[in-house]
Amino acid sequence: MPRTPSAVVGAVLVTSLVVLAVIGPPLWGEEAARIDAGAILQGGSVAHPLGTDNLGRDLLARVLVAGRYSLLLALAAALVGGVAGIVLGGLPSVLPRRAARFVTGTVNALVAFPGLLLAMFTAVVTGLGARGAVLGIGAAIAPGFARLTQTLAASIAGADYVSAARMLGVPRHRVLARHVLPNIAEPLILNLAQALGGALLGLAGMSFLGLGVQPPSFDWGRLLFDGFGRIYVTPEVALGPAAAVALAGIGFNLLGDALAKGAARRTAPRRAAAVPQPRPDPGEPEPGAALDVRELTVTFPGGVTPVRGVSLSVRPGEIVGLVGESGSGKSLTAAAIGGLVPYPGTVTYGRLLLSGRDAGALTQKELGTSLAMVFQDPMASLNPVLRVGGQLAEVARVHQGATRAQARRRAVDRLGHVRLPEPEKRAKQHPHELSGGMRQRAVIAMGLMATPKLIIADEPTTALDVTVQRQILRLLREVTEETGSAVLFISHDIAVVGELCDRVVVMYAGRVVEELPVDRLAGGAAHPYTRALVASLPDMDTDRTRPLASIPGRQPAPSEVGPGCAFAPRCPAATERCSASRPPLVTHGDAHRVACWEVP
Incomplete structure (x- = not known):
């Protein structure tokens, strides 16, 4: 007071x-x-x-x-x-x-x-x-x-x-x-x-x-x-x-x-789930995919469209990186998949399948069992007034009908599964008593309580130091190998994506501009934006006497995207055609797609 x-x-x-x-x-x-x-x-x-x-x-x-x-x-x-x-x-x-x-x-x-x-x-x-x-x-x-x-x-x-x-x-x-x-x-x-x-x-x-x-x-x-x-x-x-x-x-x-x-409180913005409005099916679904999305679009009143026709898929046991600058629509794409688009957003899609089932037809309980989300800030993901073990146990009690004792035992087991030291002790603690890396592990453990088919990790290492970041990346890889879950890993750090993922999907201004295997990222990227992202990463051979490489200009706001390629104003290879019409996402070799008029 x-x-x-x-x-x-x-x-x-x-x-x-x-x-x-x-x-x-x-x-x-x-x-x-x-x-x-x-x-x-x-x-x-x-x-x-x-x-x-x-x-x-x-x-x-x-x-x-x-x-x-x-x-x-x-x-x-x-x-x-x-x-x-x-x-x-x-x-x-x-x-x-x-x-x-x-x-x-x-x-x-x-x-x-x-x-x-x-x-x-x-x-x-x-x-x-x-x-x-x-x-x-x-x-x-x-x-x-x-x-x-x-x-x-x-x-x-x-x-x-x-x-x-x-x-x-x-x-x-x-x-x-x-x-x-x-x-x-x-x-x-x-x-x-x-x-x-x-x-x-x-x-x-x-x-x-x-x-x-x-x-x-x-x-x-x-x-x-x-x-x-x-x-x-x-x-x-x-x-x-x-x-x-x-x-x-x-x-x-x-x-x-x-x-x-004397007791002013910080509050979060209001959010509400959007109502999906399916459009005609654009093609045959990918067999066995844990996630299959086609033509996913998110719009807000006033013609603001931050996600425009995104198509991607993730197979079981695969980690797919979704990368791009801040504001490219990565997190909003994840929110649309999980049904968490802020009100009054509207989600439309040609197809949105989770393990072969239409996500719009799933109940909240079925969606929660099939999909787990790991958010960027674990302190915001965990309820600050509840003990960590109790929050994990809630998943087992709601979805699996477990008793309080059974749910608690599974919560402790999951905390141990993600290499959290002294899981019995950590389960009795509140989120503020854990370090940042421990909280992130606890959030991952929460996602594993119901053995999901798909895990969406939305920049889970951004707020962590390099040592803890490497531990979390190793943990995600181990979880994928042990459970067979698919992972959609969202990040603005293309170096982290290159280290962890099997495939990379690059977004710019709400669209997918390139998709390629991670082993081709450094030397085989075709889109000028992807090449610019890779070139902006310093390495041991970078000349420290020269300024760090960067991409000139800025990404357009969702309301500023014109009819052509959104990257054209920043692209050194852009032509009049690039500004006049948008290039489609087409096949460019094995497991490689790119949206650029200048790529042969």
């Missing part, structure tokens, strides 16, 4: 209120209840600083004693409103689309409705008294909590670990309870502090209007109601409870605001 004057004042006021709630009734309870017929309706005096009520009871003692009841009622109202709001705000993540829209519309309507009127209506319907007031104020607080929960859940829904859970077929209610709510708990809890201040003020207002606490019980609002008729004669009898209400409300609001400012 920031140490600002307002934060200190809020903390002092709230601490004083809590202390008063604890010690008030034992110290001043008898004085507050003592009836004195000789001191009825007196004003302030040495014996009674705030005066007395119509039974001669000391009002200062009653204000001090009422602190506990007022605080408990406010806490109950805040909890009622918070729980109801969280449930209401979380429902759109669980319900079908039409029901979710109805709930969202209901929340919007409730937020627009005046809170005091909603509280009064609820109190009248449920019955006058403390219970009705608590329910009424809770009903007034709930829409704000619901809106906050919806907003926070939408931001967390874009995290990689949430997308992975959905792809694995984890039920919606479990995704909400296990992956979303724990990660938005902090701001919701902090908001309770501010809600307590509002609840105190609201309950005092309800009691002042006669809709809240009823005699013989009393809270600050009831004391204010009883003394308001004498405010022009003996104003201290009303100013005492009014000051208590104001100071308590100010304290909770200052403290809640300070806590909220």
Whole structure:
């Protein structure tokens, strides 16, 4: 919490209120209840600083004693409103689309409705008294909590670990309870502090209007109601409870605001799965391929097309590298294959087969069993509030119906399988307790929990040092050889691809411009872009006295790609034909395809 004057004042006021709630009734309870017929309706005096009520009871003692009841009622109202709001705000993540829209519309309507009127209506319907007031104020607080929960859940829904859970077929209610709510708990809890201040003020207002606490019980609002008729004669009898209400409300609001400012959270962009729209089949599928994609295209509103007619295949036991500069469409191609394209993207394809089955016809559970994804940042792929072993075990429990004990044993076995030291110990740790290389191994182990046919590794070594990077590459090769899984390895580092992969697919501006065996990459690349990538890699023979080789110009944005070859503005061999029309991807020798007009 920031140490600002307002934060200190809020903390002092709230601490004083809590202390008063604890010690008030034992110290001043008898004085507050003592009836004195000789001191009825007196004003302030040495014996009674705030005066007395119509039974001669000391009002200062009653204000001090009422602190506990007022605080408990406010806490109950805040909890009622918070729980109801969280449930209401979380429902759109669980319900079908039409029901979710109805709930969202209901929340919007409730937020627009005046809170005091909603509280009064609820109190009248449920019955006058403390219970009705608590329910009424809770009903007034709930829409704000619901809106906050919806907003926070939408931001967390874009995290990689949430997308992975959905792809694995984890039920919606479990995704909400296990992956979303724990990660938005902090701001919701902090908001309770501010809600307590509002609840105190609201309950005092309800009691002042006669809709809240009823005699013989009393809270600050009831004391204010009883003394308001004498405010022009003996104003201290009303100013005492009014000051208590104001100071308590100010304290909770200052403290809640300070806590909220001190707990800013980083959020991920919203993501949503795109709806595939198949087009006519462009040809016969490749027999036995783990992945067979033809004419895969991803578009966004406004004519932005970052992936344009991508075709590739990966056979069992084969590692195919997908390489290109940042922004070439590599990661978005992987997202389209896994059904994780950001909203409002649209995916179209001529064919998208996983082990011979149409990916669009697979259930989420079947897709999660057939396909595993290893993302670039393992810290974003793993839920930070859950233990590593528990996250791996979830796969076995969802897909294989394993018991908790069986799933845990398999999780430990998979962690050991990827050469993670002390797998039993690592399974009990949280992601932040592991190094970067260990987290990446854990993510690979998660992908192997369901023995997938295809593993998509999206730049899994980018954030790692050279030593750990080599270990991860060796591990991927070992996994492929042991399990027979196919691997689509995405990277911008053509040197890494050349070391690990069997074949290389080169992308530029959303299109495949060349596909060739890795042993021809260094000396047999045909496309000018591929040759430029290879030439930009320094080696032991590079003249260190000269500037490093680079590709002049920049890659065009998806909205800037014209009708011709996108690489033409940067290509030294480009002609007018290159700028006028796009070259098709054609065969150029055995297992070699290239899209270039200037390649014979």
